[in-house]
Amino acid sequence: MANFPFDIVGFDLDGTLLDTGADLAAATNHALALAGRPLLAPEAVKAMIGRGAKAMLEQGLEASGGFDQAVMERVYPELLAYYEANIAVGTVPFPEMIEALDTLAGRGVQLAVVTNKFERLAVKLLDIMGLSSRFAAIIGGDTMGRGNAKPSALPIREMIRRCGGGRAAFVGDSIYDMLAAKNAGIPGIAVSFGFLMQPVEALQADAVIDRFGELETVLEAVGSRHGA
Template sequence: MKFTNKKAILFDLDGTLINSAPDLALAVNHMLKTLDRDTFSEGIIDGWVGNGAQTLVNRALSGQSEIDAELDTSFAAKALEIFLTFYAENLCVATVTYPNVPSTLKALKEKGYRLAIVTNKPFAFVEPILEGLGLGGLFELILGGDSLAQKKPNPAPLLHVCETLNVDVKACVMVGDSKNDILAANACAMQSVGVTYGYNYGEDISMYAPDVIVDNFAMLLESL
């Protein structure tokens, strides 16, 4: 499928542009060790990524995707602080861009597309990671998971980008690896691209009916 009349492209970050799983796992396990809890493999922690830092921490404390209803909120808040402090100092230890991400983003920008990031990751971490990976200056707007009252899968962040850039929803495309990205796009009638790599809770991204599915980030250029 070839998109037409598009002006802006909105990108998820973790699992779409960057593989941050190794550093997230490092920070999660540091938090668990500090609290004298059992640690987990990177593969297991991968399945907990995507709904923001507090949810990731709560899942780790629960030892599963389903958060323990008995989890003490003050204890979880303390755990989050430990996680965030460590992660802030270890943002780009093992984090890398996925294949062809830098070159494809630059090619899209050269074609005249306006680029934005809509992530559930805390805002403060986003720019340092982009700078560290050579992606600084490519994005006109960055929204973190704490930038607004709502985050994906709520469509509010996507609509906020449209309003801020003064671009119609129909002139935008959301690109992401997770059901949160596609559900947010579907909720505001924005067309979307699902990538088959990344972190989607072990589910096939096609279950959520993105308009286009790509196995490699460079394939975006065939649709735009």
């Protein structure tokens, strides 16, 4: 089999590898209920996912009656506690994801996760889902320190370092994913089935996949264009 153009392929977590929308919506609505706010439809919460739990709750408060800092400080810890205790109740892998990871691993690719979810929560979720052992690196939104989550290039560069260096690409569902890849100087592949905050075309990705079964072929095409 011909050499694969990438040594490392990194993935966002929420909305890319796993459909975590039900559990994140439940945690958000738990916090909103404690604040005496109306609950939000799960689909509305999905559009708020991508920059971490705090940003998700900020948007949830704004959408349910207006942002209030005192309320935020009171219910944010409750959201985190609820989510950690119910982290995989409704979470499921996206279709064909496991097979895509198997295919890439079979091509000798190192796999990694770079998410804006807190590292401890990402590790716990991947452990419960039986996926942790597949990844050479799991990097969270707090791993590189305050202010250094995606779209910063730092977590992508750390991913490459932890995976031993080499040619890398990144797969995600948000503008923060694509900007992080661009800032790190590597190709970004967008998934059209994720928690999109805007049309997938607006992400300015190097390529888009509509299902995980397309990933290997698309990565080969992107690698060819980028001289990988």
